[in-house]
Amino acid sequence: MGKAVMIQGTGSDVGKSLIVAGLCRAFVRRGLRVMPFKPQNMSNNAAVTADGGEIGRAQALQALACGVPPGVDMNPVLLKPESETGAQVVVQGKVAFRAQARAYAERKAELLAAVADSFARLRNNADLVIVEGAGSPAETNLRANDIANMGFARALDVPVILMGDINRGGVIAQLAGHAAVMEQEDRAQVAAFAVNRFRGDVSLFDEGVADIERFTRWPSVGVIPWFAEASKLPAEDALGIASGGTGALKIAVPMLARIANFDDLDPLKLEPGVQVVMVPPGQALPGDAALVILPGSKSTTGDLAFLRAQGWDVDIAAHLRRGGHVLGICGGYQMLGRVVDDPDGVDGVAGSVAGLGHLDIHTTMRPVKRLGLVHGTMAGGQVPVSGYEIHMGHTTGTDTDRPLLHLDGRPDGATSADGQVSGTYLHGLFAHDAFRAAYLARLGHQAGDLIYAQVVEDVLDRLAEHLEASMDLDAIAAIAR
Structure with missing residues (x-):
């Protein structure tokens, strides 16, 4: 059975999906067989697997980064919003039911078995499984029956790296605040932290890293500079949609x-x-x-x-x-x-x-x-x-x-x-x-010489190199269990 490590974030759109994809490619380049996993995803940007199921688009990109075909076990629970409060619930690739938010919250616990089942199959076929969380583990009102973050991590004993987004501002408070409001057992599941999307001279944040370590008692595994080519990779949700390109x-x-x-x-x-x-x-x-x-x-x-x-x-x-x-x-x-x-x-x-x-x-x-x-x-x-x-x-x-x-x-x-x-x-x-x-x-319009699939592969390679230079991958490998 392979080891696993989980990347959770201090909120939505802090770059978890991209960092997981980059780590997948980086560890593959080190010779490991790697699999991506996200217990619960909420996205209308879905991908179809070869066996006729559907998963979040981000997990399909992460599978590509791993050099393996996407499969339904990589994202066993997919929520596809249909209204402000309701969603279609896809379990292991197939539509299982529709539910309003409150009704779904009451059914989350029963989905943990499917999540654990898919996770076990991936671990049995990998040296390393890199798990992506959803939203924030500090949303205390959602902690009961959680299967997306700490509920999953503790149930399956997967160590967590918590990632903040400095581009939003207040990253010290993001991470220290999480440590302050999380229950003791959840806080103990966090093995380290990372800071994403830093612009400028990373050394200028050395004191910030020290402050986060002092406030949280978690060690740092890296400060990740802004990765400009992220826009060339598929975004997970509508928050990442942007215009692009220039021309007539x-x-x-x-x-x-x-x-x-x-x-x-x-x-x-x-x-x-x-x-x-x-x-x-x-x-x-x-x-x-x-x-x-x-x-x-x-x-x-x-x-x-x-x-x-x-x-x-x-x-x-x-x-x-x-x-x-x-x-x-x-x-x-x-x-x-x-x-x-x-x-x-x-x-x-x-x-x-x-x-x-x-x-x-x-x-x-x-x-x-x-x-x-x-x-x-x-x-x-x-x-x-x-x-x-x-x-x-x-x-x-x-x-x-x-x-x-x-x-x-x-x-x-x-x-x-x-x-x-x-x-x-x-x-x-x-x-x-x-x-x-x-x-x-x-x-x-006369098209150029763009080979789109090659662009995506090349960007994934450069992302892996970016993380090799800015994160302590040896420490991450040691954290995994």
Whole structure:
């Protein structure tokens, strides 16, 4: 059975996912067989595994850093928010139930068995398992029945490294405050701390490190300088969404309230000559965009109402009148049709909602989710494409006679008669270099020589080198048990 160590943070978005990915790659480079693990994740940015399950996108990236295929055991509990208080709960890759926040809190304890089961399988096939926490272990109101942080760490006896984010300010208080409010047994589970996202001369924080050690009685395993290339790697949740790229071809993407699988956009942000503009609520879509992408959504009908509330439906209509193009991906594809029917309320409230009407299609929501890795070609040619499907709707209509893709021998998506509007259920399509180049060529843009998969691999290697230089990996290895 392999050893394990857990990276917890003083809050959400302190860089845990990235640091775990970097540590995974660093220890692999040292010759170890490493596996990533996150007991409970909350994210609508999911990845599909080869066995037809789904996990958080961050764990798929961490698996890539380890050089192993992503598997459902790497993230046994995935919460996919559907509203402000409710979520779809995925257990070991499959949808198990839906629950409101209070009801889920009462059921967390029963999920610990599945978490422990998945963790044991990973440890049996690894020299080292690097575990990622969620949020903060000092949220005392959530401590009962916790399976994401100290509840997991203590139940499975996994030592913890607590990481603060100096870029937020107050990192000494972050770490000292955690030590102050955590119960004694939880505090004893912490073996060391680290400080992330330092800008400038790290030596200037030597006294800060000494103060944290004095206040907490925990040793430091490193102060990690800001890693500028982090933006080239897929973000775990919507907090990490940002515009990217520069160039004459502008792509506008409205930031839906329940935006999902938004890493579909990452390759476009790195494409030379392409600018991806993420448009926040309350702002109009830019009038000079060549393409508007409606991204995936965890709540198609809910986000359709949100889109209209921002006036983006008016902006899209004006964009099309100017001769612009629109691409809908998954939930965004469904929104472009005439009607979205949800007789069983699987997407929210049962009923029928009018779509934007730019594609002659009709979508019916179904309770069975379609999950899978797929391969195919761009319609009208032999340009290869690959990606994954993760959706609960079935779409028919006249415009599906002009599919965007052919996947595993069947048509996928639809295109309007004038060619301006198209949609697809395929996620990850722009990560395929040949397809990305062919699609951009339709917009009059000549793609560069970007090999997206190689960019991600190279950045992971540089991240590993970054952590080797700034963290005491020997100490981390010694902490693991």
